[in-house]
Amino acid sequence: MNLTKKILIALVLGVMTGVGLSFAPSEVFSVADQYVLHPVGQLFLNLIMMLVVPIVFVSIVLGTAGLSDPVKLGKIGVQTITFYLVTTAIALLIGIGIGYLLEPGTGGDFNIGDTEYEEQTPPPVIETLINIIPENPIDAMSSGDMLQIIAFAIFIGVALAVLGDKTKRIHHLFEEANEILLFLVNLVMKTAPYGAFALIASALGGAGLDALGSMLMYMVAVILGLLLHGALTYSLAIWGVGKGNPLTFYKAFFPAMSVAFSTSSSSATLPVSMRMAQEKLGVRKSVSSFVQPLGATINMDGTGIMQAVATVFISQVYAIDLGFTDIVMVILTATLASIGTAGVPGVGLVMLAMVLNQVGLPTEGIALIIGVDRLLDMLRTSLNITGDAACAYIISEREKRKDTQPVQANEKV
Template sequence: MKNSLSAKVFLGLVLGFIIGTMIQYVIPPSWAAAGFATEASTGLGGMFVSMIKLIVVPLVFISITCGICELKDLSSFGRLGTKTFSFYIINTIAAIALTMAIVMWLQPGVGVNLGAMAENVTLAATETPNMWQMVINIIPSNPFQAFAEGNMLQIIFMAIMTGIAIQALDKRGGPAIRSFKMANEIMMKLITLVMSLAPYGVFFLMISLGATLDSSKMLAVAGYIALVVSMFIFMFLVVYPMLVFITTGIKPVTFIKHIREQIMFSLSSASSNATIPVTMRTVTEKLGVSRSVAGFGVPLGATMNMSGAAIYTTIATIFVANAYGMPMTVEQMLPLGFTVLLLSIGAGGVPGGGIVSIGICLHTFGLPVEALAIVAAVDRICDMFCTTANVVGDTAINTIVAKSEGEIDIPMQGQAVTA
């Protein structure tokens, strides 16, 4: 435990938050050192996240291409792709249904005068995404632009086509396959190098968070925050470990032990895309998922498996409706669920991506868009746990898919696949 990376990350998380809180509430605001420490921590933490994001795009392209090249035949890719995509959709639908049942029972926001808190604030409304347009935009007209913008769906499409083309070359594709395998090894080594800096990056990120959180707004909507956070914790510490145990036999304690680093990093970064390297490391090195399954499933999950975002958007929308005295009816649950499903698939895996989805939902169902000001004020704390639910869901689905394909080396209880 002494040399455990997850223990170091946890220590950095706790110490950073304590120091950040002290900067905000103990050190006098007039002290220039406090402002400098906050700015420095924000900058250094941002540098770490940027370093992670630096390897995300090449990692996604190389890992998916390499994963397809390692498949025995293309028919297995069709089966793997269909199964992974279906499981992600089912996971999101189930998360929405469970959340709706709990929220309609608890009715968060009843008696909260949200209007008084958000007065004189107006935010621009947005439109519900067009599913057909999303499908059309998967195919990039300019591959360089797709890489420059980090458009994950387009990058995944190009990687799939590249992998299929290499596979179609048969023996002549050998040099290309070896090149992509070497590139994949390089990316894995880069992940290891960058993750060695994770305790320091998380430390600075949490100082910035603790020094800037608006506690007064958090206390005003404490019930809402408690429900959101509790729902996410229930998902990634109870639902997903039990689901993995039922389908693969990996004990919940073992699963939770192996995802500790992933939990700590996702809490601090609040970005599904930035957590891709950590998720890749978790599923392959600790849970024994094969590179061919993880190389395709992990990047896809970070792009479209936004079950956490779906939960967050559902709770926030119903909370706002109740807080403004405009409770949603049972008949509105089906359209709400379908809208949230579309939004979660198209949600960006970046910090604050859930706020965009919530704003669209409020506008679509005729709820006061200015309420987004209060939701956004406490978004940072909710978004941390939302991201964790997203990425742990990715890990669970990939583990289940790998088990169904016979592409997993299940770890012993308390042990990782590799040291």
């Protein structure tokens, strides 16, 4: 049985176990979670997180050095940022449309009198941009600041590319380190079914069916938005721009999506998603190593859909109408905030608070969705990393076609 089938079976068993535990007495769930589910799930998360920083650093250094031409690196960077911003804006439009179509905030029995939410203030966009350059790269690595790690790795990669033969032994050392890390990723992935089972069973068992029932329409709206964005936006981009088969893409990338679903972390899934993109989808390592780590930090299409639906939901619960200008501000604020708030803990809810403030909605409404946010976070993380991989695949395929054009022209002559 291959890994994909094992993970799929683990997901199904995890859902069944979680639902079963939600019906059981709270003491039963508490014991099962404390002594079995949480330890197994946390061990799996720790194994993956152990590899995130070294594999991001090593991969981006090799990817940047492999591109060799700084101009080419700049073009790929512009294409990447453009793809992420455009798809995030589309995701927000889908979320707003579904919010108004399904109206999840009307007709429900929501207790808004006791809602409280402690709002976090994100750093200004300018401060975030300045802080991309690390004062201390070692400190950035120890704290897991992905934007700073990416920036430092790009500098090292450019230096290796420019110096060429002078640093070939260092370049070879990075290549050997990359082989070691890929071996460890393959090793850790053997534990993925057990980790996925434990994490999902713990999340579902802890949520309880009461919380799910009261927020059912909101959850349906978010899930529908995620499915539509994946099935339409990404599929059309893969087919139209990448000239690939979306079904083949999703089938090959499924193990990474399932790990993202169970961990709810784009960064934690990064070693797996890069491996799937390079080995199963044929994405060039130089492109994957640059595009996917950057996407794991700033690309949040799934989060954008949640913010759009949540904004409409909260406006309906509090009976506050949003005008056309407000909707435009939601799209602009959330799209730009996806980069500006990168690296902030609980970034999805922080961005949502920014959006609500921008259009004059009470941030206390966020307390209504916190109960089910953990479950939806699992799904939107899967969509986020799929968008990263789709971007890497499209750019890689375009680069391959560019490289073969001169050869084909010479053959005709």
